[in-house]
Amino acid sequence: MAEHLLRCESCSVRHRAVCGALEHAEIERLNAIAHHKLLPPGHVILHDNAEMHYFANIVSGVVKLTKTLADGRQQIVGLQFASDFLGRPFRAQSPYTAETVTDVHLCTYDKGKFERLVKDIDGFEHRLFQHTLDELDSAREWMLLLGRKSAGEKVASFLLMVARRMETIGCKASDDPNRPRFNLPLSRAEIADFLGLTIETVSRQISRLKVDKIIGLEGNRTISILDMRRLMAAMEQERD
Amino acid sequence: MAEHLLRCESCSVRHRAVCGALEHAEIERLNAIAHHKLLPPGHVILHDNAEMHYFANIVSGVVKLTKTLADGRQQIVGLQFASDFLGRPFRAQSPYTAETVTDVHLCTYDKGKFERLVKDIDGFEHRLFQHTLDELDSAREWMLLLGRKSAGEKVASFLLMVARRMETIGCKASDDPNRPRFNLPLSRAEIADFLGLTIETVSRQISRLKVDKIIGLEGNRTISILDMRRLMAAMEQERD
DNA sequence: AAAGCAATTTGCTTTCGATCAAGGCAAATT
DNA sequence: AATTTGCCTTGATCGAAAGCAAATTGCTTT
Numbered sequence: 001m002a003e004h005l006l007r008c009e010s011c012s013v014r015h016r017a018v019c020g021a022l023e024h025a026e027i028e029r030l031n032a033i034a035h036h037k038l039l040p041p042g043h044v045i046l047h048d049n050a051e052m053h054y055f056a057n058i059v060s061g062v063v064k065l066t067k068t069l070a071d072g073r074q075q076i077v078g079l080q081f082a083s084d085f086l087g088r089p090f091r092a093q094s095p096y097t098a099e100t101v102t103d104v105h106l107c108t109y110d111k112g113k114f115e116r117l118v119k120d121i122d123g124f125e126h127r128l129f130q131h132t133l134d135e136l137d138s139a140r141e142w143m144l145l146l147g148r149k150s151a152g153e154k155v156a157s158f159l160l161m162v163a164r165r166m167e168t169i170g171c172k173a174s175d176d177p178n179r180p181r182f183n184l185p186l187s188r189a190e191i192a193d194f195l196g197l198t199i200e201t202v203s204r205q206i207s208r209l210k211v212d213k214i215i216g217l218e219g220n221r222t223i224s225i226l227d228m229r230r231l232m233a234a235m236e237q238e239r240d
Numbered sequence: 241m242a243e244h245l246l247r248c249e250s251c252s253v254r255h256r257a258v259c260g261a262l263e264h265a266e267i268e269r270l271n272a273i274a275h276h277k278l279l280p281p282g283h284v285i286l287h288d289n290a291e292m293h294y295f296a297n298i299v300s301g302v303v304k305l306t307k308t309l310a311d312g313r314q315q316i317v318g319l320q321f322a323s324d325f326l327g328r329p330f331r332a333q334s335p336y337t338a339e340t341v342t343d344v345h346l347c348t349y350d351k352g353k354f355e356r357l358v359k360d361i362d363g364f365e366h367r368l369f370q371h372t373l374d375e376l377d378s379a380r381e382w383m384l385l386l387g388r389k390s391a392g393e394k395v396a397s398f399l400l401m402v403a404r405r406m407e408t409i410g411c412k413a414s415d416d417p418n419r420p421r422f423n424l425p426l427s428r429a430e431i432a433d434f435l436g437l438t439i440e441t442v443s444r445q446i447s448r449l450k451v452d453k454i455i456g457l458e459g460n461r462t463i464s465i466l467d468m469r470r471l472m473a474a475m476e477q478e479r480d
Numbered sequence: 481a482a483a484g485c486a487a488t489t490t491g492c493t494t495t496c497g498a499t500c501a502a503g504g505c506a507a508a509t510t
Numbered sequence: 511a512a513t514t515t516g517c518c519t520t521g522a523t524c525g526a527a528a529g530c531a532a533a534t535t536g537c538t539t540t
Contacts, residue, residue, distance in 0.1 A: 090366070095381070132376060136376050140307065140336060144309070147435070149313075195387070196388060199489095204527090206488095236310060438499080
């Protein structure tokens with residue numbers, strides 16, 4: 001029973017997309033069909049157009065969605081962090097590959113049972129719909145980056161995006177809120193695939209930020225943002 | 241009465257996203273709140289984060305969704321053709337600008353009334369949700385193009401996309417189905433903004449396709465695809 | 481601590497697309 | 511008819527990022 005409540009905590013509280021608008025009783029119904037899964041880095045959850053047999057909330061870790069050309073060029077088209085939702089209700093297939101980037105803890109729901117709950121619980125599909133609109137917005141934001149930003153701007157945007165994301169899921173290991181410090185979940189190769197650049201260009205841009213004392217590096221993965229103002233300037237502001 | 245039925249035809253039959261799953265009686269309810277609007281090219285329907293007071297189906301013409309950086313660099317993040325839906329149910333704002341590219345005929349619905357119908361008609365929101373998933377898929381498809389394709393591949397992909405789109409909405413003026421011929425709705429500048437290229441690069445790539453006898457040009461806007469096979473080869477195939 | 485190995489960085493060269501600058505063409509204006 | 515204007519094409523040059531080849535760093539394993 002205590003364990004059950006714990007599971008409720010770990011799944012409901014953190015999973016904005018699915019549970020944000022639900023009553024406690026309904027979250028209990030979700031928890032009743034929930035299972036948990038631990039996956040190692042590099043695990044392919046869904047291979048291109050294959051069928052996915054479950055939905056899931058990410059409890060911890062990072063999942064990447066990728067698309068690949070015939071000759072191997074790859075583009076990351078989505079990054080899902082803790083509290084994000086995985087899967088497409090009422091769709092058999094997804095035209096991309098989903099793969100774990102780090103150790104990932106999933107809270108999974110059987111496809112059929114979940115879809116029945118979605119139909120059953122008032123406002124649930126509405127909630128998923130709004131979440132998909134959010135995903136569409138960030139995809140389009142990223143299209144602007146891919147099509148029109150320079151390598152320097154891309155890397156700065158990426159670091160700020162990850163920093164913000166790590167913060168909202170409570171992963172920052174920092175005292176000063178203006179100087180966030182966190183572990184990059186992605187390798188240089190993955191950052192390159194995310195930004196539409198090569199490994200070398202990503203590395204050079206990160207080195208430049210380090211030389212300019214805008215960021216600090218400990219090892220390859222631990223980044224601290226030393227000068228938030230200049231990092232944001234390096235990213236360029238949107239308007240319209 | 242006759243006019244009413246005509247409007248029914250022009251709105252229901254062609255608007256997949258909204259009406260695809262609806263019964264005739266429900267389409268009638270939609271038609272009851274429908275108004276029509278004719279807009280000239282270059283008309284801004286929605287300016288960045290401004291509020292949009294109506295939803296609409298596009299009866300004819302093309303609408304572009306754009307995002308712009310502070311210094312004027314622009315990226316088209318969506319292209320909507322006839323039968324596409326415009327607007328975001330239950331959202332006040334959209335983080336991009338929507339602007340007509342050609343003369344556009346809209347079938348509009350008052351925001352409040354439309355949202356009431358969405359809540360009222362069973363399966364309507366589900367339908368809109370699935371349509372948004374489609375939009376997300378094409379946005380991600382385009383991210384792969386923006387991040388990883390060469391200028392030549394981008395232009396070839398664009399021409400094939402437009403050809404397919406013009407065909408499905410019945411705008412091709414061609415006898416041979418393997419040699420589609422159509423009017424480009426976009427200027428060179430707009431194609432460039434769509435592909436993340438410059439005007440000059442777009443022009444050069446189109447010229448190259450013409451010299452190679454893969455496409456034919458009459459004037460600047462009328463394109464015929466002469467060698468579908470080689471155009472598709474120029475685009476590169478996806479896999480994964 | 482040393483070895484082994486993969487990931488990252490760095491230097492050098494090349495290439496693709498951007499930028500700059502004319503020039504052509506057709507429709508609109510006078 | 512002459513001029514302007516907008517849009518597109520073409521040529522020449524430039525520059526940012528890609529490509530390639532070491533060198534280096536940072537983990538793992540022993």
